[in-house]
Amino acid sequence: MTYLADVSALTRKDLKVELRARDTLPAMLLFVLSTLVVFHFALPADSSKAAAYGLLWIAIVFTALLGLSRAWVPEQEHCVLDGLVLAPCDRSAIWLGKTLATLAFLLAAQAVALPAFALFFTSLDPTALAGVLLADIGICAVGSLMAAVAAAGRSREVLLPLLLLPLTIPLVVGGVGSAISPDGERFLLFLALYDGVFAVLSWASFEYVVTE
């Protein structure tokens, strides 16, 4: 229970900081909407559904990347991460709190982006929506860890895409597969497996990322 209370306190803190600073979510919303608008005009009218889903996933991955690139900025100002690392709570709670907060921002961006996608291109069926949700969890779980690794270096903006994009390839494959394949449930299972494996790996390795 103490662990969950720590995670809850850290997540609420992240949401509060973002509500006040408004550094991340507006940028994510603007980016995902403008990307969909650009794709709407760039893609020929007779394009396939598969092409539209491919573009949706490009928009989702880069929107998440935008949010993750700023995920640890509040901790870098005034070196707050040192303070959190020194606290006697389990250090993985810091990662989980950040993952949940980033997931909340990504879901908020998608609450606007998915209706816009349905308006410009095609609507998503429940399997495709489940694919988006599962991929979001995977992106935020592994992304929060990679963002912490990148934040420890000097060139955060360059390092994060290099670390994260290769790891998101299975998520894009699973997400697009869940939307266009007649056997979409298999891709959902694949995404759930990815989420489970990478969430456990990130949870277990976070301590080594934030301590020298």
Place this chain on the structure above:
Amino acid sequence: MIRARGIEKRYGRRKVLAGVDLAVREGGFALITGPNGSGKTTLLRILAGLVTPTRGVCTLGVDRARVGYLGHEPLVYRELTAVENLDLYGRLYRVPERRERIGMLLERFDLWEARNELVSTYSRGMVQRLAICRTLLHDPDVLVLDEPHAALDGAGAALLERELAVLAGARTLVVATHEPERLERLATGRLALG
């Protein structure tokens, strides 16, 4: 209580600390002095557990939950208020009667009136006083303080020194400072680096 033997720290080829020994008994007050770049901050970060030495052994004799660390940076969120920052740390450190303790510290360090203002609106001296409150919040047994007088005005420095005088003898303190004359009367030992 604090025992550091043969502490060496390298960053790449640069040797920041070379064979530093430090022993502070329980209730002792050690002053760390030395010019800029002599490794004071690195030594304190090693003592606090934030940095691993390249060589040597360092033991504090207490759990990390019982250590209070005041660094060059205040370790508080700019977009939270003083109360919100201390409440977060209070939860993570499992401080009993958290609200009372936070209120008492904010009053003691003259931040009560500004308690609900964002830290981003604070002056540097107010941020330092908040950082001292954060360090003392969980009533630590070992205090590791790096330049605690930094950015404090006369009144703030007097508050800090009064607090340190109360803690001296009852808690184990290691303080790095460029103004050793301010704390010499409380110190039980001194380590000069560089």
